[in-house]
Amino acid sequence: MRVPRKVPALACALTLLATALSGAVPAWAAADDPVIAPEVLASFDTRATTDFWVRMSGKADLAPARKIAGGAARGRDVVERLHARADRDQEPLRKLLKAERVESTAFWVTNAVYVKNASEALAKKIAKLPGVEEIRAPVTYSIPEPIRSTPAGAAAATGLTWGVSNINADDVWAQTGRRGEDIVIANIDSGVQYDHPALARSYRGSNGDGTFTHDYNWYDPLSECPSDAPCDNNSHGTHTMGTMAGDDGQGNQIGVAPGVRWIAAKGCTTDQCSEEALVASSQWMLAPTDSTGANPDASRRPHIVNNSWGARLTTQPFMEDIQLAWAASGIMGIWSNGNDGPACQTSGTPGGRVINYSVGAYDVDNRIASFSSRGPGQDGEIKPNISAPGVNVRSSVPGGAYAFYNGTSMAAPHVAGAVALLWSARPEYIRDTAATRLLLDLSAIDTEDTTCGGTAADNAVYGEGRLDALALVEAGTRGTATLAGTVTDATTGRPVEGATVTLTGPLTRTSTLGAEGAYRYTLVAGEYQLKAEAFGYQTTTKTATLAKDGSLTLDVALPQTERINLTGTVSDGSGLGRGLAANITADDGKGHTWNAESDPATGAYTLSLLPSTTYTLTTRATEPGYDPSVQQVTMGETGRRLDLGLTVSLSCVARGYEVIRDGSTEPFDGAAAPKGWTVTNVDPRIPNYAYQPGWVFTDAGGRGNHTGGAGGFAIVDSLHSGKGHLQDTYLTSPSYNLTARTSATLEFAHDLKPAVNSTTGVGLSVDGGRTWKTVWSAKGFPGAPGPAVHVVPLPDAAGQADVRIRLHYRGQLSGWWAVDDLFVGDRTCRPAAT
Secondary structure, X not given: OOOOOOOOOOOOOOEEOHHHHHOOOOOOOOOOOOOEOHHHHHXXXXXXXXXXXXXXXXXXXXXXXXXXXXXXXXXXXXXXXXXXXXXXXXXXXXXXXXXXXXXXXXXXXXXXXXXXXXXXXXXXXXXXXXXXXXXXXXXXXEOOOOXXXXXXXXXXXXXXXXXXXXXXXXXXXXXXXXXXXOOEEEEEEOEOOOXXXXXXXXXXXEOOOOOEOOOOOEEOOOOOOOOOOOOEXXXXXXXXXXXXXXXXXXXXXXXOOOXXXXXXXXXXXXXXXXXXXXXXXXXXXXXXXXXXXXXXXXXXXXXXXXXXXXXXXXXXXXXXXXXXXXXXXXXXXXXXXXXXXXXXXXXXXXXXXXXXXXXXXXXXXXXXXXXXXXXXXXXXXXXXXXXXXXXXXXXXXXXXXXXXXXXXXXXXXXXXXXXXXXXXXXXXXXXXXXXXXXXXXXXOEOOOOOOOOEOOOOEOOOEOXXXXXXXXXXXXXXXXXXXXXXXXXXXXXXXXXXXXXXXXXXXXXXXXXXXXXXXXXXXXXXXEEEXXXXXXXXXXXXXXXXXXXXXXXXOEEEOEOOOEEEEEEEEEOOOOOOEOOEEEEEEOOOOOEEEEEOOOOOOEEEEEEOOOEEEEEEEEEOOOOEOXXXXXXXXXXXXXXXXEEXXXXXXXXXXXXXXXXXXXXXXXXXXXXXXXXXXXXXXXXXXXXXXXXXXXXXXXXXXXOOOOOOOOOEEEEHHHHOOOEOEEEEEEOOOEOOOOOOOEEEEEEEEEOOOOOOEEEEEEEOOOOOOOEEEEEEEOOOOEEEEEEEEEEOOOOOOOOOEEXXXXXXXXXXXXXXXXXXXXXXXXXXXOOO
């Protein structure tokens, strides 16, 4: 029999490889049924039976559980809803498996059944059952040996560990008198040495007299331990539990929250974690059972579960429904972010998923660890969410000993312990996972590193910053509030784009505002000083007092610094002389701009500018047909006047103007190329590809004349030619004698269908076709859907005796280009005769 495939692991984060989750599908693995994953079908090529997961599509509605106030009642409601949905959806599948006498395990935490030693025929039967969403292969995940380190002075190391001190957990103990009491913490890991001197007293199974009860406190889903007592045949789980709860009372203060009670599930063995064990362990956390696996009791579920394992980030939402169930029940899951740094985009799964709270690692000097995985994570989410001590972390290991380990595995339990301190000191936040995540974010120490994206305050290296347990508890005491407002110009009332708002108080925040001039912060409640400043405005400060759970709107009107006015009119400069509606922008070249709109009737405008400054003035008409103007203006100490004239653009579509043409126009009204015009189709010499017909003068594709012209037209219809045709075609004009022309111009009406892979262009030759110069081109999107007119000045052609124009189209199944009424000659724009 073929053994389950094992994959390499990330260092010390109990990491699970993404390739196992999202493996590439080989060409030969075309599924007979899309429900069955290709790797499941492939496995039947080498063996008669295999194991697989059957996942159902139905999802339990857990939203009502969040509204239940009682902790035990809320937990029971979640379990009951999950059970009911799974029992209903899985009933046909369970009956089939029973009839086939196939061993299986049905789960309710995720609506799935793990099937063992099933045949291909049975898999295909299952795929046809109602509600079956997916049949996929199980994955065996490798776990590495923990990364051990021996820092200087390690031999004599006892007392408070540097990580506990670094996050100010000891200050929480001193100031609140709470060390995690009344909180139950857990891990899904390699197990725990329950009678380790640093862990025995905090184990929930301890009876206080040297005896232990393991019912509801320990779960070994694959029965790997020699008895019903907890064991750890890897050391990783004992180490992570020690960082959360360890203290031997003899100076080994290794735990962030030594007052908690802990329980555990063995989701991993000495060198691997199976999906079956991980899912079973996650289910047990929602409703722990006795040592026989019976009599589940949701009231004994933990408050917090540390998960120091994960995979490289994948698109598959691995165990996401389980994590949603935990959150609905009020269980706070904490995840390591992975040990695949220092490269960006190395965040792990499940930690890198949006819904999960993941942790990066830093050292005793508050520097991010080189191995700590960076974000962004799923859908560009900033990951990790936060960072904590994860280098040279001293904690418990089996045999009653202690060791120094490195990894985000070591960082995550610092955060789990800090949450326990918060919930112990401020019980109003117990099982409020959303509020707790917000408090963790707000209280983190901002640490700038934008090498992988984000901002100084929230980036893909440190996340929201470094963990501070004391600040977390203080934030919980103060509560949260929102502050919002708009920064406006006190004179005009308009929003001030680019204004900077700085807050100082319990938290410090700085933002540069967008075009709406709006700001919004979620903050720790308290008193703040708000400072708003912008170039050209007087700095303004205000005080904001935020009450717990309150909200405050604080608008700020910035007075202008000294201004002087630039006034004048914007008018037609091509003959009519009338006032124009236009936008006038003044740019000082230092990133600051000022805008004004002219009066549509008179063209009058006023720009309020800073004195003694030189500006680039850009004027754009807001009605069609005029070219913009750009000029320099220098302001002195007093205001000045500047009248602006805009000229009619070459297209000559401005109101009150008409086009006068003197030259030759080709209407393309015949069924063949006009006299003197030639079509040249280039053979690409690609087997099985035709290169005809190229430019034609009939409408085989039934497009109709949408160029704006009338009658016939020239067209390359690549879309009509269809597959197997590659159009690379030229339509070349006869010779034009432009020796008497002083302002030669090309004008044509056209309809260009947008296409990703098409190229169009117009070439000009002034030497009878020996050399060509591109004077206009368009490639791919957005095209130029007709009716559209394009005007191209041809200064090189004026005065030349042998001028030719050619139209070029290249594309394959990519749209069309229709051209009509092509004019070459003198073209002027003048006020229309009245």
